[in-house]
Amino acid sequence: MVRLYKLLPDGRRQIVGFALAGDFLGLALLDRYGVSADTVTDAKVCRFDRRVFTGYMDGRPHLLRRLHELTSHELSLAQEQMVVLGRRSAEERLAVFLMSLLKRFTRLGQGSITLPLPMSRQDIADFLGLTIETVSRTFTKLAKNRTIIVVPDGVRLVDRARLEALAAG
Amino acid sequence: MVRLYKLLPDGRRQIVGFALAGDFLGLALLDRYGVSADTVTDAKVCRFDRRVFTGYMDGRPHLLRRLHELTSHELSLAQEQMVVLGRRSAEERLAVFLMSLLKRFTRLGQGSITLPLPMSRQDIADFLGLTIETVSRTFTKLAKNRTIIVVPDGVRLVDRARLEALAAG
DNA sequence: CGTGCGTTTGAGCTAATTCAATAGGAGTGG
DNA sequence: CCACTCCTATTGAATTAGCTCAAACGCACG
Numbered sequence: 166m167v168r169l170y171k172l173l174p175d176g177r178r179q180i181v182g183f184a185l186a187g188d189f190l191g192l193a194l195l196d197r198y199g200v201s202a203d204t205v206t207d208a209k210v211c212r213f214d215r216r217v218f219t220g221y222m223d224g225r226p227h228l229l230r231r232l233h234e235l236t237s238h239e240l241s242l243a244q245e246q247m248v249v250l251g252r253r254s255a256e257e258r259l260a261v262f263l264m265s266l267l268k269r270f271t272r273l274g275q276g277s278i279t280l281p282l283p284m285s286r287q288d289i290a291d292f293l294g295l296t297i298e299t300v301s302r303t304f305t306k307l308a309k310n311r312t313i314i315v316v317p318d319g320v321r322l323v324d325r326a327r328l329e330a331l332a333a334g
Numbered sequence: 335m336v337r338l339y340k341l342l343p344d345g346r347r348q349i350v351g352f353a354l355a356g357d358f359l360g361l362a363l364l365d366r367y368g369v370s371a372d373t374v375t376d377a378k379v380c381r382f383d384r385r386v387f388t389g390y391m392d393g394r395p396h397l398l399r400r401l402h403e404l405t406s407h408e409l410s411l412a413q414e415q416m417v418v419l420g421r422r423s424a425e426e427r428l429a430v431f432l433m434s435l436l437k438r439f440t441r442l443g444q445g446s447i448t449l450p451l452p453m454s455r456q457d458i459a460d461f462l463g464l465t466i467e468t469v470s471r472t473f474t475k476l477a478k479n480r481t482i483i484v485v486p487d488g489v490r491l492v493d494r495a496r497l498e499a500l501a502a503g
Numbered sequence: 504c505g506t507g508c509g510t511t512t513g514a515g516c517t518a519a520t521t522c523a524a525t526a527g528g529a530g531t532g533g
Numbered sequence: 534c535c536a537c538t539c540c541t542a543t544t545g546a547a548t549t550a551g552c553t554c555a556a557a558c559g560c561a562c563g
Contacts, residue, residue, distance in 0.1 A: 302519090304542095456509085471551090
């Protein structure tokens with residue numbers, strides 16, 4: 166797993182996404198793409214030289230179309246995250262986060278009772294626009310609810326319906 | 335000017351962007367693109383049938399490349415806005431908003447002493463993840479600072495350096 | 504000259520933050 | 534195997550930025 170983030174000069178960090186196996190990073194092909202990345206877990210990364218890559222795509226319009234699809238999808242996710250960051254409560258943010266991670270893992274065939282959370286609380290906080298303490302308290306609250314069970318490096322989604330409802334807003 | 339937004343079931347709204355003259359809407363070409371739009375000021379809009387448009391692009395890879403560029407740029411803006419929504423104070427949000435609008439108007443050759451703000455305070459609030467009252471108070475604060483002067487339907491950016499500094503974080 | 508709507512201002516509240524202390528492992532060395 | 538350290542996470546207490554509710558303002562329009 167890879168975290169993608171942007172930093173402000175004073176050190177504030179916003180994680181703009183987590184990349185899982187098979188995800189394409191740096192979709193934009195912009196001259197300067199202002200997002201940093203580092204690994205959360207060990208990861209195999211395949212790097213392309215931009216010139217070579219764009220050269221390769223010339224004459225292969227289907228590839229470019231695919232790249233555009235991926236970028237569009239990413240844009241759509243980013244806009245969804247804008248709603249999360251701009252308009253949702255801490256509890257809702259966490260619910261959205263857990264459900265969307267669950268869906269992504271499930272798509273990768275890694276669906277399981279326990280949702281792995283390899284990233285730190287700080288990472289989650291920086292993704293959701295919260296502090297580490299608020300993330301921790303919100304986990305505790307959901308656990309007291311019997312909505313989730315917090316386990317080492319993950320959570321069990323006990324009451325998925327309740328999480329869905331929270332995530333729906 | 336057009337506002338682009340997403341709604342939650344309970345009516346909370348997040349404006350994901352404002353489109354100005356020449357901007358391309360619905361870049362994604364996804365089956366369902368979950369963003370609504372309406373006009374802030376009168377606007378001429380050119381609509382393309384998606385089938386026709388994608389058909390037209392086949393065999394014109396430069397067009398697709400251009401579309402991808404635009405989408406990438408939009409993604410980049412969305413990620414920047416995620417930083418704004420996730421990590422910045424009300425004052426910083428407003429500064430970023432004003433400076434980026436200024437730059438866009440300037441690019442369109444509409445640079446002027448007064449920055450027009452045709453959208454309502456509610457629109458600004460829903461774009462910046464704030465309430466209308468906080469937006470209003472922050473305008474007042476910047477005005478007392480002599481950073482801006484609030485005028486009908488706009489602001490004069492008196493101390494642009496200070497705004498830049500705020501926007502830089 | 505009202506009436507209506509968007510904006511500003513005021514006062515009090517609260518969700519989330521900040522600051523501080525404690526707890527829980529994982530890894531290390533005796 | 535235990536003691537110790539380090540680091541992350543949790544919990545607690547106090548603070549605050551921004552929100553909510555409410556009132557006043559100001560202007561366009563009939």
